[in-house]
Amino acid sequence: MPIDLNVRISSSEKLGEFEDMAGRLGITGIAPSTELDKPIVVSRKGLVLYSRANLQGKRIHSLRKELGLLRRCAVIVAFPLAGMETSNWAAEDHRVDLLTLGADNIGSTLKDSTAHMAKHSGTALEIQFTAILHSTGLNRSRVLKGFREATRTALDAGMKIVLSSGASHPIHMRSPMAMTYIGLMLGMNRVDSREAVLNTPQRIVERNERKLSSEFVGPGVEIVKRGRNHEKD
């Protein structure tokens, strides 16, 4: 079940075009950054839309507040790699799913220590490859350098990686097979690349679907069966 965890749809009218393209490419789910009525919505064409929230705060205090509000209503919570302090906080917090590296923060670097923390909390590194599509020459070289270095750091630390498009136009989306070749270009092997495109996004979505369900109580505690109200004799 291939899922693109980052699609930038500017308005709900454009959703149809993304649905068509996803269908043609064999993508079954997308996480648009636009607001959805519910955390998980199935469109008329059968595409599953997962709500995604990008943390905007600049300081840890405001980020904590924001995260508390968003976690219960979004399937995917992402934080763009930025300063060391905030990146470490996001990497350590198990409620944050993705540390994002894309066109907006291409100069940011993933530190070894951050990657190790992320490994333990289950936070994955998200690489948005449209930054490569939109750049040329020396700029593209810089983008590739940033992505390849972050990929190597994440792999060395055992941190999970997610490859997503970050597409603002349907034609910028790529098929799952095409995305695995982008992974190879970024320095992953075949297994890691397939994992980054197919398995890791699905696992993150499944984990959060469980958390958002009414049966979830806390990590490791779920309601498996509801009994009738106990009546006093």
Place this chain on the structure above:
Amino acid sequence: MKKTRKRYLQFTLHRNGAEITEKQFSSAIWSSFLSLYGEIYAADSKFYLNSYDAKKGTGILQCNAAALEKVIASAVMISSIGATRVSFEPKKVSGTIRGLS
């Protein structure tokens, strides 16, 4: 001279605009390959566009087995050809053309 192993790739070129000719598409792959991997790898790739249907956007390309990953990555990285925005989708890889059908 040592014989190199070939690979054939079936693909679809999705587009948002005017048709892309075989020549335009082939040149776009060459220039993307040159930009990403340089002249030495491009020379060794033995890339060749076997068949291409401009209307449907489907076709088969061939290259050296060792260069396959690089050829596909170069094609995937093409975002537009002329004024037409495109998305390259690799479909199936085989050692023979027959294997693709």
